[in-house]
Amino acid sequence: MVEHLPAALDGVFHALADPTRRAMVHQLASGERTVSELAAPHAMSLSAASKHVRVLEQAGLLRRAIEGRVHRCSLERQPLVQAFSWLRAYTDFWDARFDALEDLLNAGDDDDRD
Numbered sequence: 001m002v003e004h005l006p007a008a009l010d011g012v013f014h015a016l017a018d019p020t021r022r023a024m025v026h027q028l029a030s031g032e033r034t035v036s037e038l039a040a041p042h043a044m045s046l047s048a049a050s051k052h053v054r055v056l057e058q059a060g061l062l063r064r065a066i067e068g069r070v071h072r073c074s075l076e077r078q079p080l081v082q083a084f085s086w087l088r089a090y091t092d093f094w095d096a097r098f099d100a101l102e103d104l105l106n107a108g109d110d111d112d113r114d
Contacts, residue, residue, distance in 0.1 A: 008060065009086055012079045015059035020044070021052050028062060028075035035071045 015021050024038045039049030053073060056062045060079040065072045 008079065009083060011059035012061060012083045015055050015061055016083075018052070018055075021056055024052060024056060025061060025075065025080075028073060032072055032074045035073065038073060 016025070020042055023041065027033055027038055027041075035046060035049050035053055038053065039046055042049070050071075053062065053064065053071070056073075057064055060076055062073045063076055065074075
């Protein structure tokens with residue numbers, strides 16, 4: 001089953017494919033951070049951190065407010081909600097498949113008892 005994603009979801013999944021960006025999203029989940037604060041746990045320059053922030057920003061996952069030389073970042077919820085909704089369809093699909101398998105296996109147990 002191949003489904004073409006809207007371009008916005010492509011950007012979200014691309015941004016989240018990188019472990020550093022996922023860590024940054026995790027940091028932002030607890031509140032606003034500066035680019036310096038996002039970079040701190042990682043062995044990277046501010047320039048490299050800014051590139052990661054730019055990818056997250058282009059995907060719509062964060063909003064950046066510039067106050068002089070300080071760039072404050074906050075998490076944007078909606079793109080994550082859309083990605084979760086897309087993934088949820090597959091969760092429902094697999095749950096139904098596993099329920100059918102369980103029913104089949106339980107029916108086999110009933111046949112063994114006869």
